[in-house]
Amino acid sequence: MHGVVAAAAALVLGAGLLITAAPAQAATGTITGLAGKCADIAAASSADGTAVQLYDCNGSGAQSWTRSSSGTLTALGKCLDVSSGSVANGARIQLWTCNGSAAQQWTYTSGQDLVNPQANKCLDVTGNNSANGTPLQLWSCTGAANQKWNVPAGDDGPPPAGGAPMAAAPYLYQGWGSPPDPATVMNASGVKWFTMAFILSNGYCNPMWDGGRSLTGGADQQALTTIRANDGDAVVSIGGWSGNKLGQSCNSASELAGAYQKVINALSLKAIDVDIEDQEFAQANVRQKVIDALKIIEQNNPGIVTYLTFGTSTSGPDGNGQDLINRGAASGLNLDGWVIMPFDFGGGSTTMGTLTRQAADGLKNQVKAAYGLSDDAAYRKIGISSMNGITDDAGERVNLSDFESMLSYASEHHLARFTFWSVNRDRPCTGGPEDSCGGVSQQPWDYSKVIGRYRG
Numbered sequence: 001m002h003g004v005v006a007a008a009a010a011l012v013l014g015a016g017l018l019i020t021a022a023p024a025q026a027a028t029g030t031i032t033g034l035a036g037k038c039a040d041i042a043a044a045s046s047a048d049g050t051a052v053q054l055y056d057c058n059g060s061g062a063q064s065w066t067r068s069s070s071g072t073l074t075a076l077g078k079c080l081d082v083s084s085g086s087v088a089n090g091a092r093i094q095l096w097t098c099n100g101s102a103a104q105q106w107t108y109t110s111g112q113d114l115v116n117p118q119a120n121k122c123l124d125v126t127g128n129n130s131a132n133g134t135p136l137q138l139w140s141c142t143g144a145a146n147q148k149w150n151v152p153a154g155d156d157g158p159p160p161a162g163g164a165p166m167a168a169a170p171y172l173y174q175g176w177g178s179p180p181d182p183a184t185v186m187n188a189s190g191v192k193w194f195t196m197a198f199i200l201s202n203g204y205c206n207p208m209w210d211g212g213r214s215l216t217g218g219a220d221q222q223a224l225t226t227i228r229a230n231d232g233d234a235v236v237s238i239g240g241w242s243g244n245k246l247g248q249s250c251n252s253a254s255e256l257a258g259a260y261q262k263v264i265n266a267l268s269l270k271a272i273d274v275d276i277e278d279q280e281f282a283q284a285n286v287r288q289k290v291i292d293a294l295k296i297i298e299q300n301n302p303g304i305v306t307y308l309t310f311g312t313s314t315s316g317p318d319g320n321g322q323d324l325i326n327r328g329a330a331s332g333l334n335l336d337g338w339v340i341m342p343f344d345f346g347g348g349s350t351t352m353g354t355l356t357r358q359a360a361d362g363l364k365n366q367v368k369a370a371y372g373l374s375d376d377a378a379y380r381k382i383g384i385s386s387m388n389g390i391t392d393d394a395g396e397r398v399n400l401s402d403f404e405s406m407l408s409y410a411s412e413h414h415l416a417r418f419t420f421w422s423v424n425r426d427r428p429c430t431g432g433p434e435d436s437c438g439g440v441s442q443q444p445w446d447y448s449k450v451i452g453r454y455r456g
Contacts, residue, residue, distance in 0.1 A: 027152035028066045030057055031073070031114075034146045035130035038063040039080075039123075041095050042133075046076040049083075050095045054125050054134045067152045071105040072098060073114075079104040082138050087119035090126075091138040109190055109453045112148045113141055120404065122147040141449060143188040166271055166305060167337075167383070167416060168454040169193035169235050170423045170447075174219045175210050177424035177435035182227045185423055188445045190452030192232035195273055195419055196224060198240035199263055201249035207259045211243050215266040224267060235307065236263060239275035247280040253292035260297050264304070271305035272297070273339070276324070281310055287324050288331075295333050305336045307417055309385050312340035314355050316362015329370035337416030338367055339383035347395030352386075353405030360384055360409065376413075383417025384410060388426055388447040389438020397440060403450040410454060418454045420447060 031039040033054065040055035044062035057063060066074045073080040081096035085103040098104060102118035109115055114123040116138060124139035125146040141147060172182060172194040185191060200211035209220045224234050238260065239245055250256040260272060274294065280286050294306055308328070310321050317325065317340065325338060340363050342356040360382060368378035384406055390397050403420075410418045425438045426447045433439030438447070 028064055029152040030063050031065050031149055031151050032057065033149045034125045034128070037130060037132070039065065039136065039149070041075055044076070046078055046095065048078070048094075048096050052080060052093045052095060052136045053132075054130065054136065055132050065152060067108075071107065073106050073151075074098065080106060082116055082119070085118070086138065087116075087121065089121070089137075089139050091119075093123065093136040093138065107453070108149075108151050109455070112150065113143075113190065113453075114147075114149050114151065115141065115453065123149065143190070143445075143449065165454070165456045166193050166233070166235065167418055167456040168451045169195045169417070169419050170426070170451050171195045171197050171237070171385075171419060171421045172223065172234075172423045173197045174213075174223060177422070179219070179223070179424055180427075182223055182232075182423075183230050185426075185445055185448055186227070186230050186232055189448035191448050192230075192452075193234060194227060194232070194423065195235045195237050196220060197237040197422075198243070198275065199236060199238040199246070200240070201244040201246045201259075203244060203249070205246065205250035205255050205259050207238070207246060207263050215263060221267070233270060235271040235273050235305070236267060236269055237273040237275050237309070238263065239277060239280060239309075241277050245278070245280045245286075247274075247276065247286045247290045247293075248283070250289070250293075253289050253296065256289055256293035257296035257300075260293060261300065264297070264301060269304070271307070271336075273307040273309055275309040277311065281320050281324075284323065287320070288327055291324070291327050291331050291333050294335070295331055298334060307337040307339050307383065308335055309339040309341060309383075311344070312342055312359045312363065314342075314345055314359055316340075316359055317366055321363075322366055325366050325370045335381065337383040338363060338381060339385050339417050339419075341385045341387070341421075343387045343391045343396065343398060344393050345396060346393055351402055351405070352396070352398045353402035356384060356386060356402065356406050357409050360415070364413075379413035379415060381416055383415050383419070385417070386420040388420050388422075389440040389442070390433040399440065400442065400446055400450065403447055407450055407454060414456060416456075418451060420451065423448055 037054045038057040040053050041062040042051045042053050078095045079098040081094050082103040083092040083094050105117055107115045107117055121138045122141040124137050126135050126137045128146040199207045202208045202211050227234055246259050250259055340359055342359040363382045364378045367381050387398055427437045427444045428442050429437030
């Protein structure tokens with residue numbers, strides 16, 4: 001990870017989440033929202049253009065919605081529709097003959113939002129008013145209660161138990177940058193998993209937070225406890241850009257695996273990320289040591305999820321990254337995700353969303369060749385760990401639009417991981433980027449909200 005101490009992670013979802021393949025068994029029921037009231041078709045009329053409103057739940061057909069994997073929500077034989085296909089705030093929500101248009105597509109996110117992917121905006125109760133007859137509208141997603149809905153399970157499944165999947169886990173760091181309360185971020189963004197950073201060596205092969213804070217009993221464990229108390233969990237990242245790396249400090253793969261295991265046991269982890277950078281990444285013997293240690297961890301911890309994060313060029317992994325992947329394949333390492341950090345490219349006119357896609361395609365090709373996989377299987381074994389706002393290269397900027405591009409790409413290809421460095425920086429500030437902000441115009445947690453929509 002870069003960004004003074006390290007960096008890692010980001011990716012995406014969007015319209016690509018919607019499954020438009022074969023017909024399937026759809027689920028039917030109410031859509032309930034603000035004050036426990038139902039999405040209701042005014043006067044139970046099936047005429048095109050009938051308003052959809054909030055109303056006391058009454059069990060009528062006007063409140064019985066069918067959710068399909070095609071992305072539609074239907075009642076009285078017609079579709080939930082955005083009037084005139086508008087993408088503007090305040091666009092009217094109505095009933096209309098189903099026509100397959102983008103105005104009738106709805107994605108249910110892990111944060112309980114109903115998002116129209118074309119507009120990237122949410123189904124909203126106008127004015128946060130819970131009175132019967134309040135019309136529904138399209139509005140920018142805010143995370144507020146008037147945009148939260150419970151919907152029929154659907155044949156594409158409900159949101160993952162406990163919220164967003166492990167794949168969508170932005171970095172949270174307790175070492176600097178005025179660490180935010182994770183519960184605040186979770187409530188605002190729909191994110192349920194974080195990547196907590198970083199585990200380093202205390203000088204030999206003993207793992208500690210930043211090489212100096214105890215694994216348990218301090219601010220790091222307090223943050224993890226808060227996350228778990230809010231039905232979330234964390235991936236713990238080992239390594240980063242600076243400090244003493246366990247991969248270099250531990251003499252053997254078995255010792256390194258023992259250090260990883262100590263972290264897993266102390267924090268009861270379901271997933272770890274090894275962020276291999278700097279001299280760890282540059283030394284072939286250390287790359288092999290990390291590969292072998294991770295293989296031991298996989299053998300001794302059935303079901304544990306493992307990620308390996310490293311830098312990249314705009315066309316994919318460089319020579320060290322290619323060697324890392326080839327060593328993993330030759331050793332039989334079954335990683336859940338080979339993850340690149342697509343930033344610090346040095347600026348330029350090409351958008352970071354486009355460059356990220358190029359780099360990820362290059363990663364896919366390397367994993368495909370090394371493991372003998374299909375394109376689809378290789379995509380599912382890779383991930384993106386981006387950086388929000390202004391990166392370590394002052395002329396380089398990762399905008400929200402770039403995150404949206406990454407989200408679409410990740411959703412289309414079902415990437416194993418979509419994350420970014422860091423939640424600490426996901427806030428507005430004046431002047432340049434700092435440890436506690438990204439240096440761009442934004443609202444708090446805007447980048448995390450994109451991540452929170454990723455379903456894998």
